[in-house]
Amino acid sequence: MLRRTTIDQHQESLLRPLLNTGRPFLMLCAALALIVGWGVYAWIIQLSQGLGVTAMRTPVGATWGVYIVNFIFFASMAHGGMAVSAAVHLLKAEKFKPLARMGEVLTIVAVCMAGFSIVIDMGRPDRVFNMILYWPGRVGESPLTWDITVIILYFMLSLSFLWLTMRRDLARLADRFGIRGRLYKVMLIGYRQEEDKKIDRLAYWLSIAIVFLIVMLSGGVIPWIFGLLPAQAGWFSSMAGPYFLTAALASSMAAVTIVAAVLRKIYGWQEHIKPDLFRTLGVIVALITAFYIYLSFTEQLTVNFAGPHGEVAVSELILSGELSPLYWGTMIGGFILPTMLMLAQAIRPKWFSMTRTVIAAVVLVIAFWVKRFLIVVPSLLRPLLPFPSGTYSPTWIEWSIVAGTVALAVLLYAVFIKVFPIVEAQEK
């Protein structure tokens, strides 16, 4: 049943994460587990004492805070990886093939963390099953219900995609590893080598479905949580869809760049992941981010030219009010400078530096997190209803839980690469 294809030295190097586990890796896992444990401790306090331990307040203050920011951030992160993978299968962009599975796994981990961030934000997470129970009655008018539906569908399709496309690699490796080999054999249920061609077609069709879902998720149901609310100044906008989609693609492809650079460095995959790949990724990320900067400018121009009072109040808060240092710091240091750097490398190839590209990608990922904060929170601090303006400064509980979810995401990714092949083997 299993494939007996020989694995040459070139392919063998792709198995390094499965073959070698050093002390630094174990120390990293231990450190991440500690942060996760601290986050769980903070969450237990929140569960037992209620959301009052956070800085979220109503009616004066922000009712959504860093948990929702984290949700948007992780949901967005889920797109770049699948977009890269889809490009490989749809456009035959073989150059990106080493990154395809890295991206798919990033998607799975990020969607899990996005869902978890929502549960953390719930005042009564024990009622989480009500989302399913009352789904038929809510789906007609609740953007949150659309959101849950599309995210779960996206997750299931992505996981099925990952599992089915990984089976041919598992078949090659099942006899080679002890305990992991047994797990591979379970996952190879019903596998026959003849299915590989059909799997290639599956990858093609599912890639189209997944690209479509990316647009519907980050350009649709997630921004519609905000964009469909006229009662909330700063959110109500038909531009929310393209705005969120652009941010999702740029931030997640920047994340794929970081993951690829880290794995390349640790496992010595210089021959598989060439520097040119980073230059191409950098150019794509920079172009999308440049468009995002343009959308941000357009948004502020529209509001400030002759906007309604509520919209202007929110805009003032971020352009010249107490959040302005964060806004301008993010726009200039987080978006404009890294974008200029990456675009300059595209214009003058001799200026290209992989290190600078990766640093720019890290800065962009952080900047996009902060920008989501600047979308969610300011609007809630300047309500249209006759309540006074509020403030929001996350408590240590919130920061601990956010750190815990980020650490959990990295830990899950690290464990995955020790259990499954993270780069697809090339057919000989």
Add this chain to the structure above:
Amino acid sequence: MIGYIVIAMVLLPVIVLIGAFVLEKPRNFRVPALLLGSLAAQTAFVFIFLALFGLLLGLLIPQ
């Protein structure tokens, strides 16, 4: 009611695309069955997980 249109907008193309894959030649029963089985198993898992997770938290959280 607009929600039904939104959900249909999302689901119908996905169903059509999966249908196109299933019907495309060379036809193969095994891979579509695996895909649909995987989706069905995950749906069941999501339901059971959310129910058990809610139940567990219900026992832990002071009412």
